[in-house]
Amino acid sequence: MKASITNPTNWLAKLHTRVPIWCIALPAFACILLVILHGRSLGPVLAFISLVTLLGVVLVAVYHAEVIAHRVGEPFGALVLALAVTVIEVSLIVSMMLSDAGDASSLTRDTVFATIMIVCNGVIGLCLLLGALKHQRVSFRVEGTAPALSVIATLATLTLILPDFTFTTEGPTFSNAQLLFAGTMSFLLYGLFLFVQTIRHRDDFLPEKQPDEDHDAHHSAPSKGAFAASLVLLLLSLIGVVGLAETMAPLVEAAVVSFSLPHAVVGVAIALMVLLPETMAAVRTAMRNQMQIGFNLALGSALASIGLTIPTIAAISLYLELPMDLGLPPTEMVLLVLTLFLTAITLTGGKATILHGAVHLVVFACFLFLSVIP
Structure with a gap:
């Protein structure tokens, strides 16, 4: 026991078996690359390196997000990635607002x-299609999906x-x-949704228990050190993703x-x-x-995007007296209403097949097509 603790070779071997070296090195490389690229125009070589690094850092972010989720459990694990991405996304929007007139x-x-x-x-749509192709029919908790969708629809x-x-101001704006x-x-x-999801009715957002996996999952939970390392590396990875995207x-x-x-195609590409x-x-x-964990991730992203982005940008807009258009044009409004209606039908059933996923993907393709050819 003593030898295994004091021997650095054994310690490094255990570390490498738990965390792939590329999951440690790639976030640091991405941040270094951002420093190198600052203020420089991208040529073909740098653009290719940036694209490959971006895709690699995405894989690293997913890896560390799963480590964190395994440690803290659901639904907290699903919130980590959604909140981290949204906070950095808000910073990206603010910087673009202040620099682009x-x-x-x-x-x-x-x-x-x-x-x-x-x-x-x-x-x-992708989760439903791929999940149903593999498992025939996927199931999830209506108690968790319906409240999330109601908040999304309201916001x-x-x-x-x-x-x-509204009549106080002209155009798609608020006073x-x-x-x-x-x-x-x-x-x-x-904030109320987070309280309900994580404290008051947490069980509604948990996946259905699988008895064979309970003990193994608890036994193999990462240590506090691995959790802290993954949290730092996740934040670095997300900074790399957003920075390289920008x-x-x-x-x-x-x-x-x-x-x-x-010009809206630029925003769609960056959001993707x-x-x-x-x-x-x-x-x-x-x-x-x-599927419930996947829905926690997906719906949590949409909720955080509205619930955090709108208040933050609204406060900055009021403080700096910047113009802010919020109302959607007619085409986008129709797509939004269709999306909310379709998602309500899907998420209040508790079960779904490949047809549900295909319908969502058709609407998504329509959104992309109309973004290019309005």
């Missing part, structure tokens, strides 16, 4: 709308639809008082301009890159027939 007024609206469409149609209507129908009210209500409702944004924007595509870690984590849980 062009389309900054609609940046928050476009980002939140894209997140809802990607999560509720793309991520949920989306309050922040993305209602501004088009200062209305914006303050909407931001406060969004934050309070999201670095590659000018290339995407240049491609959009060269092909005469709408930022949500990659959550998408992969949710799909992996669906493939393991743990």
